[in-house]
Amino acid sequence: xxxxxxxxxxxxxxxxxxxxxxxxxxxxxxxxxxxxxxLGQGLEFLIYFQGNSAPDKSGLPSDRFSAERTGxxxxxxxxxxxxxxxxxxxxxASSLEIGEQFFGPGTRLTVL
Amino acid sequence: xxxxxxxPSMDCAEGRxxxxxxxxxxxxxxxxVYWYRQIHSQGPQYIIHGLKNNETNEMASLIITEDRKSxxxxxxxxxxxxxxxxxxxxxxxxxxxNLFFGTGTRLTVIP
Numbered sequence: 001x002x003x004x005x006x007x008x009x010x011x012x013x014x015x016x017x018x019x020x021x022x023x024x025x026x027x028x029x030x031x032x033x034x035x036x037x038x039l040g041q042g043l044e045f046l047i048y049f050q051g052n053s054a055p056d057k058s059g060l061p062s063d064r065f066s067a068e069r070t071g072x073x074x075x076x077x078x079x080x081x082x083x084x085x086x087x088x089x090x091x092x093a094s095s096l097e098i099g100e101q102f103f104g105p106g107t108r109l110t111v112l
Numbered sequence: 113x114x115x116x117x118x119x120p121s122m123d124c125a126e127g128r129x130x131x132x133x134x135x136x137x138x139x140x141x142x143x144x145v146y147w148y149r150q151i152h153s154q155g156p157q158y159i160i161h162g163l164k165n166n167e168t169n170e171m172a173s174l175i176i177t178e179d180r181k182s183x184x185x186x187x188x189x190x191x192x193x194x195x196x197x198x199x200x201x202x203x204x205x206x207x208x209x210n211l212f213f214g215t216g217t218r219l220t221v222i223p
Contacts (some may be wrong), residue, residue, distance in 0.1 A: 004155075014129050033211075035211075035213075042199075042213040042214055042215055042216070043156070043211070043213040045211070045212070091155050091156070093155070093156075098144065100158040100161065101156075101158065101211060102158065103155030103156045103157070104155055105154060106154075106155050
C-alpha cells in the first residue's frame with residue numbers, strides 16, 4: 001500500500017512568512033510524528049499524535065510552531081513568522097499504536 | 113530511553129558482510145533495540161528490531177548479546193545501495209513514543 005506522503009517536497013520562503021507542511025500517514029496508523037533534521041544533524045522530535053489523545057508537544061521549539069491532525073489522519077505542521085534557523089528537513093512518520101515508525105520523504109524548508 | 117553509542121563511520125567492501133556495532137549498556141528490561149537507516153536525502157527507513165533473541169529478516173540480522181548491553185546489525189552481502197547512516201535506538205515497545213536518533217554510523221560500501 002501507499003507509504004507516508006508529505007507535501008510540498010521543497011519550500012522556499014522569506015523570513016517572517018508563515019508556512020504549512022502537510023503529512024498524509026499510512027491508512028490505519030493511529031500514531032503520527034513530526035521531526036526535523038538540520039543539515040548534517042540527527043532527527044529532532046517535534047510533536048506526536050496518538051488517536052484521540054492530546055498531542056505530545058514537548059518537542060516544539062517555540063510557540064511559532066503548531067500542528068494539528070484532522071480526523072485522525074492528515075496532519076499539518078504550521079510555522080509562523082519563519083526564521084532562518086527554521087531551515088531544515090521536516091519529516092513525518094506514522095505507526096500503529098506500537099511498533100516501528102514509517103517515515104515520509106520529508107519537506108525541505110529553506111527560509112531566506 | 114537508553115543512550116546508545118555507535119562508531120561514527122565504517123567502510124565495507126561490496127559483497128562482504130557489514131557488521132555495525134552498538135553499545136547500550138544502560139538498556140532497561142522492557143526496552144527493545146531498533147535499527148533504522150537513512151540514505152542520503154531520504155527519510156529514515158526501519159530495518160529490524162529485537163528484545164533479547166537474535167532476529168533476521170529480508171534486510172538484515174540483529175545479534176543481541178546475552179546481557180543485552182550491546183548489539184550488532186549485520187548486512188550479509190552489502191551493496192552500494194546500502195551506503196547510508198545507520199541508527200541504533202533503544203525504546204520501550206508499549207505505547208507510541210518518539211524515537212531518539214543519535215548521530216549513527218555512516219556506512220560506506222566500497223566497490
